[in-house]
Amino acid sequence: MMKQIEINAADGIATATIFRPDNGASAERGIIFYMDAMGPRQALYDMAQRLADSGYIVLLPDLFYRFGAYGPFDGTSFSDPTAREKIMTMLRGTTQEMTKRDGASFLDALTAAGATGTIGAVGYCMGGARALTAAAAYCDRITAAASFHGGNLASDAEDSPHRLAADIKGRVYIGVAGIDSSFPPEQSARLAEALRTGGVDHMIENYVGMAHGWTVSDHGVYDETGAERHWKRLLNLFEEALA
Template identity: 90%
Template sequence: MKQDIEINAADGIAKATIFRPDNGASAKCGIIFYMDAMGPRQALFDMAQRLADSGYTVLLPDLFYRFGAYGPFDGTSFGDLASREKIMTMLRGTTQEMTKRDGAAFLDTLTAAGATGPVATVGYCMGGARALTAAAAYSDRITAAASFHGGNLASDAEDSPHLLAADIKGRVYIGVAGVDNSFPPEQSARLAEALRIGGVDHMIENYVGMAHGWTVSDHGVYDQTGAERHWKRLLNLFDEALA
């Protein structure tokens, strides 16, 4: 069940969508779904509903709300020069600090929607880093965080998520594309070291043969077998961490 809403977020009104189980069951555990760089759209709605039908209340916020109307974009939009420039402008202008500030409103929205229990985060592409940042900033509420083909999770930037590893109290799962310039092997090693030193229960898994974006159906590199493997890992993580 899909419901479009508006959230009084840190810097204005953010459009968002809440998903509940289609069978009408009550879902006390919540999930914040951090979008990829193409923004909320049908492919992500389908993924969020699948999560909801597994027994969760899912919130999919528009992280680009500060830029007003844009798009629509989909998994093929990055191949268009004008679209790519717009997407990159919004991506660079949506900082990790903004993720921290927005997190309180997102959690309050889940609570108001009936998700009064523990919360998890999941992010794709740019959303992967946001899922980890939120888990660190709100460790008292977020018990698990997952990233799939997330970029720059352990970069040289001052706001790189790996620098927050010691603040994460929940479980972490990182699904890595086999070849991904946005998260090369040296970043994977750096993230693993930070999580280990920080005492975080974590797993970093390499999806050999998968390309960046393999989990999202409207990407040209979508791989159904790899996507189903990602679903198994994700649902197992949430089933255990949110029990």
């Protein structure tokens, strides 16, 4: 069951969608679902609903709200030069710091929707880094965070999430595409060191044979077997850490 809402976010009104279990079951645990670079769409709605049906209230906000109307895009849009340029412009213009500031209003929206229990975060592609950043910035609220084919999780940038590892108090899971230029082996090693040094309960898992975007059904590289494996890991993480 989904419902469109508007959130008074850091820099304006952000559209978002709240998902609840389709069977009408009550839920108190909440999850922020950080989108990939193509924005909210049916493929992500289906994923958020599946997560909600496991017993959660899920919030899927539009991180590109500062740009007004755009798209629609999907997992194939990167192959179109015009769409790719627009997506990259919005991606570069939506900094980690912006998303960090938005986190307070996202958490408030979850609370208003009835998520008065524990909170988790999950992100895909660009959202993976946002989930980790949120876990550090709101460590008193977010008790588990997951990233799947997240890019630049441990880059040289000043706002790279690995620099915040010591602030994360919850459990972390990182699902890595087997070959991913946005998160090469050297970044994986750097992130692992930062998480371990920071005392974070974490797991970094390499999905051999999977490409960047393998979990999302409208990507050309979608892999059903790999996606189901990702669901098993994600649901297990939240079931244990948000209990």
